[in-house]
Amino acid sequence: xxxxxxxxxxxxxxxxxxxxxxxxxxxxxxxxxxxxxxxxxxxxxxxxxxxxxxxxxxxxxxxxxxxxxxxxxxxxxxxxxxxxxxxxxxxxxxxxxxxxxxxxxxxxxxxxxxxxxxxxxxxxxxxxxxxxxxxxxxxxxxxxxxxxxxxxxxxxxxxxxxxxxxxxxxxxxxxxxxxxxxxxxxxxxxxxxxxxxxxxxxxxxxxxxxxxxxxxxxxxxxxxxxxxxxxxxxxxxxxxxxxxxxxxxxxxxxxxxxxxxxxxxxxxxxxxxxxxxxxxxxxxxxxxxxxxxxxxxxxxxxxxxxxxxxxxxxxxxxxxxxxxxxxxxxxxxxxxxxxxxxxxxxxxxxxxxxxxxxxxxxxxxxxxxxxxxxxxxxxxxxxxxxxxxxxxxxxxxxxxxxxxxxxxxxxxxxxxxxxxxxxxxxxxxxxxxxxxxxxxxxxxxxxxxxxxxxxxxxxxxxxxxxxxxxxxxxxxxxxxxxxxxxxxxxxxxxxxxxxxxxxxxxxxxxxxxxxxxxxxxxxxxxxxxxxxxxxxxxxxxxxxxxxxxxxxxxxxxxxxxxxxxxxxxxxxxxxxxxxxxxxxxxxxxxxxxxxxxxxxxxxxxxxxxxxxxxxxxxxxxxxxxxxxxxxxxxxxxxxxxxxxxxxxxxxxxxxxxxxxxxxxxxxxxxxxxxxxxxxxxxxxxxxxxxxxxxxxxxxxxxxxxxxxxxxxxxxxxxxxxxxxxxxxxxxxxxxxxxxxxxxxxxxxxxxxxxxxxxxxxxxxxxxxxxxxxxxxxxxxxxxxxxxxxxxxxxxxxxxxxxxxxxxxxxxxxxxxxxxxxxxxxxxxxxxxxxxxxxx
Numbered sequence: 001x002x003x004x005x006x007x008x009x010x011x012x013x014x015x016x017x018x019x020x021x022x023x024x025x026x027x028x029x030x031x032x033x034x035x036x037x038x039x040x041x042x043x044x045x046x047x048x049x050x051x052x053x054x055x056x057x058x059x060x061x062x063x064x065x066x067x068x069x070x071x072x073x074x075x076x077x078x079x080x081x082x083x084x085x086x087x088x089x090x091x092x093x094x095x096x097x098x099x100x101x102x103x104x105x106x107x108x109x110x111x112x113x114x115x116x117x118x119x120x121x122x123x124x125x126x127x128x129x130x131x132x133x134x135x136x137x138x139x140x141x142x143x144x145x146x147x148x149x150x151x152x153x154x155x156x157x158x159x160x161x162x163x164x165x166x167x168x169x170x171x172x173x174x175x176x177x178x179x180x181x182x183x184x185x186x187x188x189x190x191x192x193x194x195x196x197x198x199x200x201x202x203x204x205x206x207x208x209x210x211x212x213x214x215x216x217x218x219x220x221x222x223x224x225x226x227x228x229x230x231x232x233x234x235x236x237x238x239x240x241x242x243x244x245x246x247x248x249x250x251x252x253x254x255x256x257x258x259x260x261x262x263x264x265x266x267x268x269x270x271x272x273x274x275x276x277x278x279x280x281x282x283x284x285x286x287x288x289x290x291x292x293x294x295x296x297x298x299x300x301x302x303x304x305x306x307x308x309x310x311x312x313x314x315x316x317x318x319x320x321x322x323x324x325x326x327x328x329x330x331x332x333x334x335x336x337x338x339x340x341x342x343x344x345x346x347x348x349x350x351x352x353x354x355x356x357x358x359x360x361x362x363x364x365x366x367x368x369x370x371x372x373x374x375x376x377x378x379x380x381x382x383x384x385x386x387x388x389x390x391x392x393x394x395x396x397x398x399x400x401x402x403x404x405x406x407x408x409x410x411x412x413x414x415x416x417x418x419x420x421x422x423x424x425x426x427x428x429x430x431x432x433x434x435x436x437x438x439x440x441x442x443x444x445x446x447x448x449x450x451x452x453x454x455x456x457x458x459x460x461x462x463x464x465x466x467x468x469x470x471x472x473x474x475x476x477x478x479x480x481x482x483x484x485x486x487x488x489x490x491x492x493x494x495x496x497x498x499x500x501x502x503x504x505x506x507x508x509x510x511x512x513x514x515x516x517x518x519x520x521x522x523x524x525x526x527x528x529x530x531x532x533x534x535x536x537x538x539x540x541x542x543x544x545x546x547x548x549x550x551x552x553x554x555x556x557x558x559x560x561x562x563x564x565x566x567x568x569x570x571x572x573x574x575x576x577x578x579x580x581x582x583x584x585x586x587x588x589x590x591x592x593x594x595x596x597x598x599x600x601x602x603x604x605x606x607x608x609x610x611x612x613x614x615x616x617x618x619x620x621x622x623x624x625x626x627x628x629x630x631x632x633x634x635x636x637x638x639x640x641x642x643x644x645x646x647x648x649x650x651x652x653x654x655x656x657x658x659x660x661x662x663x664x665x666x667x668x669x670x671x672x673x674x675x676x677x678x679x680x681x682x683x684x685x686x687x688x689x690x691x692x693x694x695x696x697x698x699x700x701x702x703x704x705x706x707x708x709x710x711x712x713x714x715x716x717x718x719x720x721x722x723x724x725x726x727x728x729x730x731x732x733x734x735x736x737x738x739x740x741x742x743x744x745x746x747x748x749x750x751x752x753x754x755x756x757x758x759x760x761x762x763x764x765x766x767x768x769x770x771x772x773x774x775x776x777x778x779x780x781x782x783x784x785x786x787x788x789x790x791x792x793x794x795x796x797x798x799x800x801x802x803x804x805x806x807x808x809x810x811x812x813x814x815x816x817x818x819x820x821x822x823x824x825x826x827x828x829x830x831x832x833x834x835x836x837x838x839x
Contacts, residue, residue, distance in 0.1 A: 005093050007033075007054075013081055013098060020077035020101055023068070029058040030080075044070065062391065068102050075176065078102045100334070101220040104176050105162030108336070109136050109327070114270075114278035120160035121180055121213035122151070124169060129205030131213045132158050133229060135221070137279075137326035138517065140232045142206035149654070150237070156245040157286055164216055182215040184208035193232045203234060221334070228333035230514065239294075240287035241610065241627045246651050250632040250666075251603055252561065253285045265604060268564045269613070271534045273319040276326065276520060277527025284528065288610040292546055292624050298529065298612025303543050304364055305533035306614065311362050312530055318355050319527050322348040325520035329513060332506055339389035339398045342505055345516075346381035349374045352519060355526070368522040370515030377512055384505055396495040398502045407501070410494040417487040421447070424480070434458050439480075447484040448474040532613045539564070541614035544605075545621040549662070551579040552606070552699055556618035559601040560608065563616060572737040573618070576602050578699040580661075582720045584691050587703040587739070588710060589724030590748035592755070594737040595703040596632060598724075599666045602701060603628050606664055625664050629655040629698075632668040656689065663698035665690070669705065680706045691718035710743035725827045740824050742831070 003011065010033060014022050021040055023030035032040055033056050041048035041057040044067050048057050059067045068078045080102065085095045100106070105119025116139070120132035128151045133140040143154055148171060155163070155172065163175040186204065189211040190197045200207040210232060217229070249257070256263040266285055272278045289295045305312045328345040331337035353375050356367035384403045399407050425439045434455045441447050448466050451459050456473045463475035476484075509516070535541065539560070556573035563571045572594075578585065587595050605615045609622040631651045652670060659665050670683050683706050690700050697718055710721050723744035725736040733751045750770065754763055808828075813821065 009093055009096060013096060016098060017077075017079040017101060020079040021071060022079045022081055022098075023059075023064065024081045025061065025083050025096065026058070028061050030061055030064050031056055031058040040071070043074065065108070069107065072102055072104055072107045075104075103162050103178065103220065105160065105178075106135055106217075106220055107161070108331070114275050114282060116158075116279060118158050118160040119162050119164075119213065119216070120155070120158065121164035121209045121216070122155075122166070122169065122172060123180075123184065123205055123209035123212060124166060125205040125208055127205045129203070129207070129209035130154055131206065131209035131232075132160060133213060133217070135217070135228070136330045138228045138230060138330060140210070140229050141235050142200075142203065142210050142232060143235045144203040144206035150242070153242060153244050154235075157243070157248070164212060178216075180212050180216075182212045184211040185215070186211060189214055189232075196232050196234075199234050200232075206234065227510070227513075228330050230517070239291065240289055241607075241625070243286065243288070243628060244654065246654075247603075247628055247630045248286065250630040251600060251607070251628075253607075254282050263561060263565065265561060265608075268539075268560050269532060269535050269608075271531040271538075272527045273316055273531075274322055274324065274524065274527050276324045276524040277319070277531065280524040281528045281531065284611045285607070288607050289612070290610070290624060290626055292548055295546055295610055295612050295624070299543065299546070301364065301529050302532050302536065302612060302614060304362070305530050306536045306543075308362060309537070311358060312533055314358055315355065315526065315530050316534070318351050318358070319523065319530065322351050322523055325349070325516050325523070329509070329516055329520075332509060338391055338393050339385040339502065340387060340391070342381050342385040342502075342509070343387040345509065346378045346385065348523070349378035349516070349519065350382065352378075355523075359526075368515070368518045370512065370518065373512060374515055374519055377508060380508070381505060384501070393502055394495060394499055396491070396498050398498045404497070404501060407494065407497055410490050410497065413490040414487060414494065417483065417490070420483060424483075432458055432460060445474065446476075446488070447480055448476055449480065450474050529612075532611075536614035539616055541616050542619055544609040544615050544617075546609060547621060547623045549623050551577060551621065552602075552623055552664070553577055553619075553621040554602065554605055554615075554617050555620065557601055557605050557620070558616040559597055560604055560616045562597060574598055574601070574737075574739040576739075578701075580694075580697075582718060583697050584687065584700040584702060584716075584719045585722045586687065586709055586712070586719055586743075587701060587722045587724070588705070588707060588744040588747075589703075590726060590733065590735075590744075591705075591752045593724035593726060593735045595724055596668050597737075598739055599668060599701040599703060600630075600632070603630065603664060603666050624662070625699075626660055626662040627658070628664045628666070629659055630666040630668075631655060631670060632666060652686065659696070659698040661694075661696050661698060665698045665700040665702075667700065667702045669703060672705070680708060684709055684712070687712055687719060688716060691716045694718070705747050707743065707747070713743075725823060728830070736823070738823050740827050742827075744831075 010024055013024070021036060022032065024032065033054055035055075037048060037055040037057045044057075044059065046057050046059060048055055050056060071078050078101070079098050080100050081096050082099050083094045084097050105117065107117065109115070109117050116134040117136060118132045118134055120130065123129035128145050128148065130143045130151060131141070145151055152172070155175070160175060163172065163177045164180040165172060165177045166180050184207070186200065186207055189207055190200050192214065193200065200210070248254070252264045254264055254266045255261065261267050266282060269285070270278055270281055272281055305315070323344045325345060325348050328337065328341050328348075331341050352367065352371050356371055359365060359367065384399055386398055386400045389397045401408055401411070421439045425437065428449065429435055429437045434451055436452050436455060438450050439447065440450055445467055449463065450472050452472050459473070459475060462477055464477065465473060466476045467474040554576040557576060558571050558573050587599070589595050605617060605620060606622055606625050607628060608615045609620065610625065631648065648670065655665055667686070670686055672679055683704055687702060687709060691697055713719050713721050721741070721743040722739050723742055725738040725740050726748065727734040727736060732754065733748050750763055750766055753766070
C-alpha cells in the first residue's frame with residue numbers, strides 16, 4: 001500500500017525509537033498509529049479509532065503530561081515528537097523531530113514529591129563504577145568500589161528510577177533497567193566537566209559510568225537541558241555512615257516496614273516548609289556525617305535557631321513563601337516551563353533579601369553569593385511575567401501590561417478589534433434586518449458573518465459565502481477581510497514578540513543559574529535546620545555532646561517515633577551506658593516488653609546526633625560513630641531462594657566483616673531461625689567474637705531469649721547484663737518497659753501468649769509440657785553438651801557466689817537516678833523471691 005507523505009514521515013521517526021511509544025504531534029493532539037495505537041489505547045483508557053483502515057488514538061497536547069506519566073509509571077518509554085515549524089499554505093507536511101524521550105529516569109517529578117528521581121549507570125571495569133543524576137535538580141554524582149556489596153548498598157540508598165546496565169550483568173536484578181550501549185569516552189566527559197579532571201582520571205571506572213550516563217542524556221534530552229547539569233561530584237564513604245539497606249529498613253528512617261512514610265523518623269523530623277528542604281532532610285537521614293567538625297557546624301545553627309523562637313518563626317514564615325528553585329530552573333532548561341514557573345522562581349528569589357536581613361541581624365550566617373543580583377532579577381521577572389499566563393509559551397499572554405510598549409500597543413489593536421466587531425455586528429443587524437446575525441472566528445476559517453439558514457435569503461449581495469453548515473451560512477465581506485488581516489497580523493506579531501521577550505527573561509535566568517543553585521541550597525539547608533530546631537523545641541529534645549571517642553551515655557532516652565505516634569501515653573525513658581570496657585549489653589526480657597524498641601531508640605538517638613540535630617533525651621554524650629549496623633526481625637528473600645535463617649546469617653556476616661570499635665551494633669534474637677541449640681551455639685560464639693578483640697569491639701546491644709548466655713558476663717570482661725523489668729500480678733505480667741541492670745531468669749512466654757488471647761486449655765497444656773521439658777534428663781544433657789561444646793562448664797555449674805550478690809557488687813549506684821534505684825530495688829526483691837530467697 002502506498003503511504004502518504006505524513007505516514008512516511010511517521011514511519012521514519014518511529015524507526016528511530018522502536019522501543020518507545022511515539023507521541024506524534026498533529027495540531028492540538030499527540031497521535032499514535034497502527035499496532036501501537038491498538039496496544040496503548042486500552043492502557044490509557046482512550047478511544048481507538050481508525051482512518052483509511054489504520055488504527056489510531058490520541059491525547060490532547062495540553063493534557064499530555066498526565067498520559068506520559070501514566071505510561072512511564074507502567075514501565076513504558078515515551079518519545080515526544082513535535083512540529084518544529086509552523087504550517088504554511090502549499091508547503092506540504094511540516095517538519096517534525098523527537099525532542100525528548102521520557103523514561104523513568106528522565107521523567108519530571110511532581111512539585112510536591114520530596115524524593116529525587118535518579119537515572120543511574122553501572123560500569124564494570126577493574127572495579128565497579130556507578131554514576132547517578134537527578135535531572136530535575138541537576139545533581140550528578142559518581143562512586144567507585146571493589147565490592148559488589150558496597151555497590152548494591154549504594155544502589156539501595158539512591159533507589160534509581162532507571163538503571164543503565166551492560167548486557168550480561170545479572171548481579172543487579174530488581175531495578176528498572178535500560179541497556180547500556182555506549183562505550184566510555186573519558187576525554188569527552190573530562191571536556192564536559194573540566195574542573196573535575198583529576199577526580200575523573202583517578203576514578204576511571206566511575207568516569208566510565210558517568211560517560212555512559214551522559215551519552216544517554218544527550219541522546220534522550222534536548223541540548224538546553226544538558227546545561228542544567230553544571231558539575232559532577234565524587235561521593236566518598238569516608239564522609240558519612242554507609243548505612244546498609246537492612247539498617248535503614250530496621251530503623252525505618254525514611255520508609256516504614258509497611259512501605260509508607262508514616263511511622264518513620266523522617267515523618268517525625270520533617271517539619272520543613274519546602275519540597276527542597278524535605279528532600280535534603282531525607283538525604284541527611286540516609287547519610288549521617290562522621291566528621292565531628294561537620295556535625296558541630298550543623299548542631300550550632302540548630303541550637304541558635306532553637307534558642308531564638310521569634311527568629312525561627314519569622315524564618316519559617318518566609319520559607320513557606322518559596323518554591324523549589326532547582327526544579328523550576330530544570331523545567332525552564334528543559335523548555336517545559338512557562339511564565340508561571342518564571343513567576344514562581346522570581347517569588348522565591350524575592351524572599352532572599354528578607355531572609356538575609358533576618359539572619360544578618362541575628363549574626364547567624366551570611367546570605368548566598370549573588371543575592372543582590374538575584375534580587376534585581378526577581379524584580380524584573382515579577383514586573384514582566386504574567387502569573388495568569390497559559391501553560392504554553394507560543395500563544396501569547398506571557399507578559400504583563402506596562403513592561404513593553406510594543407506589547408501594549410499590539411494588545412490595544414487586538415482589543416480595539418473586538419470592539420470593532422461588536423460595532424460591526426450591531427450595524428449589520430440593523431442594516432440587513434437579520435436580528436440573529438453574529439460575527440465569529442475560527443482558527444481554520446478566520447472571521448465570518450453567520451446567518452441562520454432561515455434568514456439566508458436576506459443576506460446582501462456583497463456577502464461572499466465562506467462556509468455552509470447544517471443550520472447556517474457563513475459569509476465574509478471586503479471590509480471584514482481587511483480587518484481580519486490587520487487583527488491577525490497584530491495577533492501574530494504580539495505572540496512572536498511575547499515569546500521573544502519571554503526567551504530574553506529565560507536567558508537572564510540562565511545567566512545567573514549558578515547563583516540560583518547556590519541560593520537553592522541555602523534555602524533548603526536553612527529550611528532543614530529550622531525544622532530540626534522546631535522539632536527539638538516541640539519534642540523537648542536536648543543538644544547532645546559530641547566526642548571523638550569514649551563512652552556512649554544517654555540519660556532518659558526516648559524513642560522519637562513511638563513517642564510522637566502516642567502523645568497521650570507516658571513514654572518510659574531509659575538510660576544507656578556503653579564504655580570501652582563494658583561495650584556489649586546482653587538484654588533479656590519477655591516478648592513485647594520493649595527490648596527492640598529500646599535498641600532502636602539508642603540507634604536513632606546516635607543517628608539524630610550525627611545529622612546535627614537534638615535528641616529525645618534528658619542528656620546525651622555521643623562518641624562519633626562510623627556506622628550503625630542492625631540485625632532485627634525475621635525476613636526471607638524468596639527471589640534469591642534464601643530462607644529466614646540464611647538472610648539472618650548473611651546480615652550477621654555483613655556486620656562482622658565491617659564493624660569497628662567505633663561502630664554501633666544492634667542484634668535482636670540472633671539464632672532463633674534454626675534449631676534451639678544450634679541457635680544458642682551461634683549466639684554464644686557471636687558474643688565471644690564481639691568481645692574477643694578490644695581493638696575492634698563495637699558498642700553492641702544484644703537482645704536474646706537464650707538465658708543461658710547471661711552467664712557469659714562472668715567470663716567475657718566486655719559483656720554485661722541488662723533486662724526489661726516486669727511485674728507479676730495474679731499470674732499475669734505487667735510490662736514496665738524499664739531497662740535495669742542484671743539478667744532475667746525466665747522469658748514469660750506463656751504469660752505473653754495469654755495476653756495475646758490464646759485459649760486457656762492450650763495455655764494450661766503448654767505449662768505442663770514446659771515443666772516436663774525443663775525437668776527432663778534429655779534437657780539437662782543437651783544443656784551440658786552445649787556448655788562442653790564451648791568449653792564453658794562454669795556457665796551451667798553451680799556458681800561459687802550467688803549471681804545477685806555478684807550483680808550487686810558490680811553495680812555502680814552513681815550511675816542510677818533515684819527513680820531507677822527504687823525500680824531496681826523492687827525488681828531485686830521480686831527476683832530474690834523467684835529464686836527462693838527472702839524478700
